[in-house]
Amino acid sequence: DTEVTQTPKHLVMGMTNKKSLKCEQHMGHRAMYWYKQKAKKPPELMFVYSYEKLSINESVPSRFSPECPNSSLLNLHLHALQPEDSALYLCASSQDLAALGSYEQYFGPGTRLTVT
Amino acid sequence: QKEVEQNSGPLSVPEGAIASLNCTYSDRVSQSFFWYRQYSGKSPELIMSIYSNGDKEDGRFTAQLNKASQYVSLLIRDSQPSDSATYLCAANPEMNRDDKIIFGKGTRLHILP
Numbered sequence: 033d034t035e036v037t038q039t040p041k042h043l044v045m046g047m048t049n050k051k052s053l054k055c056e057q058h059m060g061h062r063a064m065y066w067y068k069q070k071a072k073k074p075p076e077l078m079f080v081y082s083y084e085k086l087s088i089n090e091s092v093p094s095r096f097s098p099e100c101p102n103s104s105l106l107n108l109h110l111h112a113l114q115p116e117d118s119a120l121y122l123c124a125s126s127q128d129l130a131a132l133g134s135y136e137q138y139f140g141p142g143t144r145l146t147v148t
Numbered sequence: 149q150k151e152v153e154q155n156s157g158p159l160s161v162p163e164g165a166i167a168s169l170n171c172t173y174s175d176r177v178s179q180s181f182f183w184y185r186q187y188s189g190k191s192p193e194l195i196m197s198i199y200s201n202g203d204k205e206d207g208r209f210t211a212q213l214n215k216a217s218q219y220v221s222l223l224i225r226d227s228q229p230s231d232s233a234t235y236l237c238a239a240n241p242e243m244n245r246d247d248k249i250i251f252g253k254g255t256r257l258h259i260l261p
Contacts, residue, residue, distance in 0.1 A: 074236055074251035075192065088248060122191055135240075136182065137249065139191040 035059070036140035038123050044146045047113060053143045055106040055123030063087075064106040065137060066098060067122040075122055081106060113147045120144055151175075152239050154252035162260050167224040169255050171237030174218070181213060181220045182249065184236040192236055196222060227259045 036057045045051050055064065063082045067075035080088035081100040095117075097109040106123055120142045126135040151174045161167040169183075180199050184192035198204045198211040198220065210223040220239075224231055237252040 074253055077248060077250075080248065120191075135180070136194055136197050138194060139184075142191045 036123055036125055036138055038121075038140035038143050040143060041141065042144045042146075044148060045110065045113065046148055047115070049113075050109070050111045052110065053108040053121055053123075053145075055108075055140055056104055057125040057138075057140075058104055059125065059127070059138075060103075061125035061127050061138075062103065063126045063128070063135065064100065065124040065126075066096075066106070066108050067124065067139075068117075069120045069122055069142075079108075110145075113145075115147050118145055118147045152237055152250055152252035154235075154237050154255045156253055157256040158258045159255055160258045160260055161227050163227055163229060165227055167227045167231065167257055167259070169222040169224075169235050169237075169257065171220045171222075171252055172218055173220070173237075173239045175239070176215075176218065178218075178239040180240045180249070181211070182238040183209075183211060183222045184238065184251075185231075186234045186236060186254070188234075224257075229259045229261050232257060232259045 039054045043051060065080050066078040068078055069075045077090050078092045079098040084100045084103055095112045099107040099109060122142045123140040124137040126137045153172045182194060183196040185195050186192045196206060196209055196211040198213045201213050201215055204211045208225045212221045220237060234254040234256050236254045238249045240249050
């Protein structure tokens with residue numbers, strides 16, 4: 033089973049709102065990722081959590097705040113977003129960072145975010 | 149800037165033929181390579197990973213890696229209309245940094261019925 037779930041599927045928010053995106057996996061994976069994808073572009077890495085600790089922050093603006101409450105859950109808190117932040121937000125997970133071949137990333141279905 | 153390059157397409161292939169998708173990468177230290185399929189409006193789906201030079205086959209899919217030429221390809225045999233999608237090539241850009249991969253811009257594949 034390589035299922036990563038994300039909620040909500042769609043989100044419309046105003047520029048002054050605060051909202052959160054949620055991601056969950058029950059595969060025992062120890063690394064989890066947030067990506068942003070604009071139309072007709074490849075996914076862009078935002079954050080990586082490894083063993084529940086933030087290991088990569090790709091210079092993402094502070095209006096995006098990740099959180100990893102436990103090894104199965106990953107949140108992305110959103111505050112004071114801009115219309116240009118509208119995109120598909122993808123969560124992914126991978127098994128382990130230590131062994132070759134164990135870091136294949138599996139994506140969730142994504143959250144389609146529209147900022148008005 | 150480490151890059152993964154793909155022809156954006158669209159690549160049109162008749163149903164039943166072999167579709168050949170190509171990818172080059174700029175960083176010689178890349179160790180791991182992945183092919184993802186992404187249907188319009190959906191998330192990427194991992195279809196192949198390859199780590200060693202040579203060919204790796206999985207059903208109708210064959211990935212080929214040539215590290216000396218910094219080249220990785222994906223062959224799809226007996227192409228079906230359901231194979232029409234964007235195919236993303238990805239590589240890990242740094243030695244000993246397995247948690248980060250970078251994506252090419254993707255090749256749009258269209259299988260003609």
